[in-house]
Amino acid sequence: MSGAVRAIAGWEFRLGARARWILAMGAAFALLAGGVTLLALGSVRSLGSTGIGPSGAALVNLGVLLPSLMGLLLAAGSLAGERDHGMLTLLLAQPVRPGRVVLGVFLGLAGSLWATLGIGYGLALLLLSPVARGQDVLPIAVLVGSTFAVAAAGVAVGAALAAWSRRRLQAVALATALWIALALGFDLAIAAIAPTVHLGPGGLLVVVLLNPLEAGRILALLGMELEGTALGPFGAYLLARFGTVGAVGLLAADLIAWAVVPLGVATLALSRRDL
């Protein structure tokens, strides 16, 4: 990593760690993660089962939906706000390529978000520790990894929206609308077209890859249960077509692409547009 990227990332990380609303979002995530875990633990105990299975599954939706929204809003608000206030202009007036500025901002914001999410998961894991078993390590690791990847994708997409928007308010509104579309609209749209268009498992896979929230959710669920039975016929197709390692690799690569491509788009915008 170049010195410029490191300097900008450190700056953004420190600012993120001091921003009250990020701390508030982190506290909200920790409370929700703790609450969901406690509720799921009640089910585990009443059923007399062991392991973190139901609790982990309950955390999947939380770990996909909230971090993606946090990432989108954090990046869209921060980058567009820095542009509105002249700080981004000042950074880009320095002898640094725009791509390095974008990468530094991304790493700093994603780092502060990961730290915030890490605290939330730390609380959840503390609550789960009495029932956790050795074989729970992999599902937890995949769940945390999926969450971090979805959050990073959110930051990258938020940065791209901010780079192309004219004002902070516009960037934040676009980020919110996109999240609603990805979290709710995608499923509704598929349900609407399903009667007329037969997607098939291949088409469904494309749809999943086009939505980082779905890709993150399926990756986390695969980590919970490597046989993929929780994913139904789609899981069976995924594992038959790619195998467990291939499916995990495909979904992970998709999430990485969801971070890399928007960062390229943001770089293009900052390189070509007037500031």
Added chain:
Amino acid sequence: MPGVPEAFLEVRRLSKVYRSGRGLHEVDLALPRGAIVALGGPNGSGKSTLLRCLAGLATYRGEVILGGRPLDRSPTSRALVGYLPQVLAFPTEATVGETLDLLARLRGAKPSDLPGGFLPGTSEPIGSLSEGQRHRVGLAAALLGDPPLLLLDEPLASLDEAGRATVRAVLRDRCNRGATAIVTSPSPTELEAVADVLVRMEEGRIVRVQGLRCSHLDALEVGR
């Protein structure tokens, strides 16, 4: 021509037209090394746009030459330019030291060598500073690394008389060491005491160039 200094900064037929039709229209300017240029004109006359173009922050048609080499949007070109935007609000959570340290690292420069007392304490959070003190931090950022071209958009705004005097002294010192400074001001008379050239813009064009101290500026045909 013997005795006539070479132009250090040459702006040739620079145009930047916005959809509204406003912007810059075929601006030509040639300035020698070490000149302080007070750039005046009414709001919307193109002063800030000209500085943004020269700083590589806006696209334009035309050509800008600095020290015999084209000035573009590359990092190499940006290392030659110190820029103070008209609107600048540093993050309030950052301290003065962190902010200047970041910009110094990006420039590969040492911390500012401004006169003592000009800057607030390095541990002061930006959010606790007055507008004038924040403005001084922005000015210090533009001066980092001793760039040979200074583009300062209203550097005297929000400053008290002592601050203005310090800025004028710092500008004169930098330009005596070879930098060329273009400084905008809604009232360029504020800069008359220190400026070598007064340039007036109206409706995206340079309408008047007046050499104040350097007779050789006329030979450069600063405002063709």
